[in-house]
Amino acid sequence: MDTAPRSAVVVNPVKVPDLGELRRIITEALAAAGWPEPMWRETTVEDPGAGQAARAVRDGAEVVFVCGGDGTVMACVSALAGTDVALAVLPAGTGNLLAANLGLGGDLATGIEVALQGGRRRIDVGCVGEQSFAVMAGMGFDAQMLDATSETAKKHVGWLAYVAGAVRHLRDRPMRVRISLDGGPAFTRRPRTVIVGNVGRLQGGMRLLSAAEPDDGLLDVAVLSPRTLRHWLALAWGVLRRREAVARMETFTASTVEIRSNRPQPRQLDGDLIEPGDELRVTVRPRALLLCVPRPANDPDLAHDAGAVSRDADEIRDVTRA
Template identity: 80%
Template sequence: MDVMTITGPQRSAVVVNPVKVPDLDVLRRTVTDALTAQGWPEPMWLETTVDDPGAGQARQAVRDGAELVLACGGDGTVMACVTALAGSDVALAVLPAGTGNLLAANLGLSGDLATGLEVVLQGGRRRIDVGAVGEQSFAVMAGMGFDAHMLDATSDTAKKHIGWLAYVAGAVQHLRDRPMHLRITLDDKPSFTRRPRTVIVGNVGRLQGGMRLLSEARPDDGLLDVAILSPRTLRHWAALGWGVLRRKQRVPRMETYTATRVQIRSKRAQPRQLDGDLIDPGKDLLVTVRPKALLLCVPQPATDPDLTHDANAVEHDAHEVR
């Protein structure tokens, strides 16, 4: 796994969702002071809008010469920036501000702004794959079914007060929903039918609350990891959850696969999500992988085996980029 080290200051831009930030002035002052103290130029500041959650702002930052975009908002803001920056040489940094923060969780980051800025200034950069659904890209996972139902049922007010635990309440409301009727095709292999509760297509493996669903998922292997979850009863859900928590090789009521192209077709429209952000319901979810399309700021030295250095890897390649 290649982690590059960037030395010297970079031109940067902050794409911020002002709704997710308690005090925008404090944020601007904190970020600007941290960067300029290390000799970096003052960053550009671009606020998201209801109509544009961050993709347009990130593209504008690139046009204006930014070498680094800092995304400060929820999962929707981060995903919009991933979509805009994938395929470019402009790096993305995550400054957690929302509740889900799926990419931040997979980076091993807390919601602490100072930690996020430290990662930026350490200079660790790593190229990771992204998944693509239509014109949108994601860094963590896409899903159809129960997981999207859970997101839709989760109260914004509850998320503000109790954080990721609010998703539990949303999940409970849909534990007894009917299974889906799906036809799934992986690459050019013969399609097969299933009646699952949800299908997750992941680039990395951690869910809200740090639960690791896809134990073999790696962000730079050029593959998507697929989990098909088919519990029928509350007992099934309990066995599945316990198996995931225990990190068992074989989890009851869960099948896993890998592919570079995943097509999921349903008999009726289903809720869908990308990186913890709802997209329009649909009968079809086609996911492809874009290998090593995103340059991401990562902690250095390693703290997490998913998106930072793998401490157990045999080889470590360090590159100085100037």
């Protein structure tokens, strides 16, 4: 870039223990790289991030840093999809599904440095009505698990809190659904959950959809149908071992997925609950979202080696501690 890009920070104040410190770290890191001071936008209960991100675009931001949980990131994805404004994820909260799938971990300095280095990648986004998601949508057990997991537990034990939420619903009755892929004939299943993914990793690093690619123009679908605790254990073991065929799990790919249940079911997008419903219709927008990602070591324009992000993140920590 010939000139330093303008940027904005969309932050969920509930997820950040010290807003003043966060602002200082980001502002000083950007200043050290020659970037102008970022615009600052805090989310509210009424607007979890979409409005703030859209305003940042209107105000000329070229990079939007998002610091919050999965709901904040998802709201910003909805606002930035279809634009040339890059999304930079600064992990906060507990889930951070998109950050985990990008390999960014939970480190603020690393997230900043990734954006500063200029690595960019366009990925697909999934759409459910007016909302967009970058990781996955789900109907059934996965949303029940999220609903049963308390914020207090997540703060104290992190992603392991979801395990307790899952245990509460292991023996619930299955759904009865009809699934149609790309407008084809519907088929009937009695699953515990149906997950539609753009990328494959779940909470805790478990890779459910091993073939999912975020920029292939397709959605990956997993239909999970365990009936007993033994079935659940076999399914989990197969996923952990990354077997091609996993007991009690069917996988498909499509660009449009329609799931209809005989009764309303809990639903989620990118780890954030949405209104329960008896239908989940998901479409894909190919390469609609521009993401800040680590630049590859073989990038001819990259003046850093494979350890550059880590070392430069250390420099950011040193600057902001001074």
